[in-house]
Amino acid sequence: MQRKTLLISPELCIGCRGCQTACKAWNRLPATKTANKGSFENPPDLTPYVYNKIRYVEAPSEANPVRWLFISQRCMHCEDAGCMKICPAPGALFRTKEGAVAFNKDKCIGCKLCIAGCPFNIPRYDEKDKISKCHLCPDRIAGGLEPACAKTCPTGAIAFGDRSAIIAGARNAGYRKLYGEADLGGLGVLYAFKESPEFYGMNEKPAIPESIVFWHNVLKPLALIGLGGAVAGSVLHYLAIGPKRDGEGGEK
Amino acid sequence: MTTMIKKTSAFERANHWIMAVSFLVLAVTGAGFLYRLEGLNSIFGSFQNMKTVHNYAGIVFSVSLVLSLFSYLGEALRFDADDFIWLLTLGGYLSKKAKLPPQGRLNAGQKSFYLFLIIAGTAISATGYIIWLVPTLREWILISHLTHNISFVLLLMAIPIHIYLGTLANPGTFRIMVYGTVPVEWARKKHAKWVRSMEAGQ
Numbered sequence: 196m197q198r199k200t201l202l203i204s205p206e207l208c209i210g211c212r213g214c215q216t217a218c219k220a221w222n223r224l225p226a227t228k229t230a231n232k233g234s235f236e237n238p239p240d241l242t243p244y245v246y247n248k249i250r251y252v253e254a255p256s257e258a259n260p261v262r263w264l265f266i267s268q269r270c271m272h273c274e275d276a277g278c279m280k281i282c283p284a285p286g287a288l289f290r291t292k293e294g295a296v297a298f299n300k301d302k303c304i305g306c307k308l309c310i311a312g313c314p315f316n317i318p319r320y321d322e323k324d325k326i327s328k329c330h331l332c333p334d335r336i337a338g339g340l341e342p343a344c345a346k347t348c349p350t351g352a353i354a355f356g357d358r359s360a361i362i363a364g365a366r367n368a369g370y371r372k373l374y375g376e377a378d379l380g381g382l383g384v385l386y387a388f389k390e391s392p393e394f395y396g397m398n399e400k401p402a403i404p405e406s407i408v409f410w411h412n413v414l415k416p417l418a419l420i421g422l423g424g425a426v427a428g429s430v431l432h433y434l435a436i437g438p439k440r441d442g443e444g445g446e447k
Numbered sequence: 448m449t450t451m452i453k454k455t456s457a458f459e460r461a462n463h464w465i466m467a468v469s470f471l472v473l474a475v476t477g478a479g480f481l482y483r484l485e486g487l488n489s490i491f492g493s494f495q496n497m498k499t500v501h502n503y504a505g506i507v508f509s510v511s512l513v514l515s516l517f518s519y520l521g522e523a524l525r526f527d528a529d530d531f532i533w534l535l536t537l538g539g540y541l542s543k544k545a546k547l548p549p550q551g552r553l554n555a556g557q558k559s560f561y562l563f564l565i566i567a568g569t570a571i572s573a574t575g576y577i578i579w580l581v582p583t584l585r586e587w588i589l590i591s592h593l594t595h596n597i598s599f600v601l602l603l604m605a606i607p608i609h610i611y612l613g614t615l616a617n618p619g620t621f622r623i624m625v626y627g628t629v630p631v632e633w634a635r636k637k638h639a640k641w642v643r644s645m646e647a648g649q
């Protein structure tokens with residue numbers, strides 16, 4: 196199957212937060228009580244039961260004293276996913292046919308290492324310490340439907356489709372480059388930004404922490420090489436030089 | 448009858464094997480996490496159980512490590528001129544003709560190994576507790592995860608060598624961690640200073 200992608204266009208978003216509600220409804224996520232902090236941003240952060248949220252950025256300028264930006268956020272379904280790289284439990288995080296990063300709570304051991312691996316601060320944990328995040332509605336996609344958030348969006352700020360078609364469409368609409376096109380091997384959620392990513396509160400160059408890349412590429416093989424080398428060295432020493440017999444190599 | 452001399456206390460031997468078994472359990476389960484060895488499910492049932500075993504074996508290992516300090520730390524920190532010569536001679540392991548300076552109860556190699564064990568063991572234990580207990584402190588976890596794994600690589604190299612040196616490479620050594628005693632004459636060849644001080648103390 197073609198890799199599927201969400202395309203987020205903050206300039207189209209009116210901040211209705213229908214996507215948040217639709218996600219909760221489809222994924223049967225309970226409501227949580229929040230306090231109004233005087234901002235459109237509510238709930239203020241992702242939680243185990245909030246898979247997506249609108250980040251609200253106010254950017255007033257001389258020309259446009261009322262510039263409100265709404266940026267829909269969720270797991271980016273990275274091609275090179277730091278969460279999957281560091282996760283020690285096979286099957287806890289897995290790649291779906293459509294290229295999303297989904298999870299299996301039965302396999303998750305609650306170690307929370309995926310927090311360290313994720314460049315976007317996405318994984319959250321339920322009360323049983325099991326991972327919780329957007330999974331790109333694999334059950335809907337399998338049934339030929341769009342994800343709930345994209346389906347419900349009234350303005351087209353969240354579009355869903357084949358990755359190549361989505362990128363081609365954005366090119367036609369005049370976007371030379373989408374946020375996430377090339378980052379981390381290509382993100383599964385792209386953003387049509389008109390300004391720099393920082394302006395929308397996004398990291399310009401998201402990356403898996405270097406220590407995790409080093410661990411994965413160097414330490415993991417090195418552990419085996421080291422163990423093998425130590426055992427082989429011992430055997431070799433035994434054969435070539437041999438054990439210390441009584442009197443040999445004794446003290447002067 | 449050969450006269451024997453006691454080289455390790457019952458406490459030291461018990462603690463040695465507690466540490467050895469807990470290390471083995473930690474290494475196997477740790478490798479299970481590192482390489483996602485699903486085959487281990489036939490032993491532990493699930494990765495969730497394996498995590499519990501790993502964490503509690505970690506407590507046993509770290510307590511055992513602390514207890515070992517009372518047995519060896521003082522001695523391991525005292526390196527004298529003979530010890531340095533011993534190290535420069537590579538413990539006589541690479542040449543049958545090498546003559547070694549007299550050693551105390553622990554030879555310089557054993558002292559070095561113990562100091563290494565304390566450093567790597569403390570690093571791997573402390574970072575293990577951090578990963579276990581405060582998993583949401585991202586910066587701490589990144590450095591701990593790295594340190595935990597570097598220590599693992601080092602221990603994975605050092606322990607087989609330790610096993611080799613304590614068994615095949617030095618016939619007569621293994622019984623020190625089983626019965627605790629060695630023949631005096633054997634000890635005189637390998638730990639002359641210690642035997643002398645024991646005899647002087649008698």
Ligand code: SF4
Pocket residue numbers: 269270271272273276277278279296312313314315316317318328
């Ligand atoms: S955004 Fe984070 S949680 Fe989502 S796939 Fe990427 S690394 Fe994993």
Ligand code: SF4
Pocket residue numbers: 278281282283284287288298302303304305306307308309310318325326
């Ligand atoms: S918390 Fe679960 S999903 Fe995250 S790294 Fe640990 S086992 Fe994997």
Ligand code: SF4
Pocket residue numbers: 217218219221222246247269328329330331332342343344345
């Ligand atoms: S794709 Fe599905 S799970 Fe993810 S945010 Fe949208 S509705 Fe929620």
